[in-house]
Amino acid sequence: MSEQYRVRIEKERLVFCAAHFITYDGDVCEPLHGHNYHVAAEVHGPLDENCYVIDFIVLRDTLQEIVDGLDHRMLLPTGHATIRVEEEDKEVTVTHGTRRWVFPREDCVLLPVANTTAELLARFIANRLLEKLDERTGQRPARVSIAVDECDGQWGIYETGPGES
Helix, strand or coil, rough: CCCCEEEEEEEEEEEEEEEEECCEEECEECCCEEEEEEEEEEEECCCCCCCCCHHHHHCCCCCCHHHHHHCEEEEEEEECCEEEEECCEEEEEEEEEEEEEEHHHHEEECCCCCCCCHHHHHHHHHHHHHHHHHHHHHHCCEEEEEEECCCCCCEEEEEEECCCC
């Protein structure tokens, strides 16, 4: 069996506070609320010439940049079947059935997801991490795993499969 390596980063400052709502049980829409989300990452791959899977500083700073972009924002899904998100110059209008919300544009992050669940937030963060690491280092890790904790022990986890990155 060949050697396998991975590194894990989970830091107190890898946290973002954000508002959201999701639908469940078909099309029940929960009330607007927020969480203090915590993020952890694992990166898998072979060792490089420095005997690193990845430089911890590069991983930490890249993940922190992604997390900071979600902090103190309203997270909105652009791929939901019944939640409509309309972006205007200075506002975002969101509707679901008879409910309607209007938010300042600068307070919103429009996410290419079907629902703002912890699992899909983890996938979004993983994909952004892979893109940014490729931009910064010219390399993509063999595999990543992102975990998003929305409520003190309720983790949504997304992992890329071997060769998916």
